[in-house]
Amino acid sequence: KAGVTQTPRYLIKTRGQQVTLSCSPISGHRSVSWYQQTPGQGLQFLFEYFSETQRNKGNFPGRFSGRQFSNSRSEMNVSTLELGDSALYLCASSLFPMGNSRREQYFGPGTRLTVT
């Protein structure tokens, strides 16, 4: 079974631009969560989608948004990029949504975003 895939793996953007990152979950998984990982703040939860609906959201500004398609693939978008948005963006898929005691997450390799 193929794992979680994320594209692109590396991205360089300039301040003010916007970016879209893509995540394909493990086949059959309907929950996709997004995380931001930085050396200073560690791993922080962005949002979770299940069956095309955003179910949970972390404490990030509205510049960070996402969506999920009917095939469970998910995208996240960051508009008006800032230098502080430079990070590793991780996507995790799960068979079950947050709140289910059997939930286990499987992470993708991440997209390394550099904002200059």
Added chain:
Amino acid sequence: TQLLEQSPQFLSIQEGENLTVYCNSSSVFSSLQWYRQEPGEGPVLLVTVVTGGEVKKLKRLTFQFGDARKDSSLHITAAQTGDTGLYLCAGALNAGNMLTFGGGTRLMVKP
């Protein structure tokens, strides 16, 4: 201040040594997970603990969830160079909540 505090932040040991990594909080968690992350990769789930006092073993790794479900530890026996990586604990405050991650412990096992 992070909700989950991991210690130590960095650990460098020789192959064959034992080590323990701690994950502490003042909050009670409904469940707690441990992950290992290698450079250029996403975190990989090692274990989930849900019951206070629970102990789980995964080969040379022993995981313990505190009786009050506020803390956890990861003990590695006879460390190997392949154990090198970033170890992360993550807890859910209640069943419906998102995971909160600790700051991580970066382990280096030297041959």
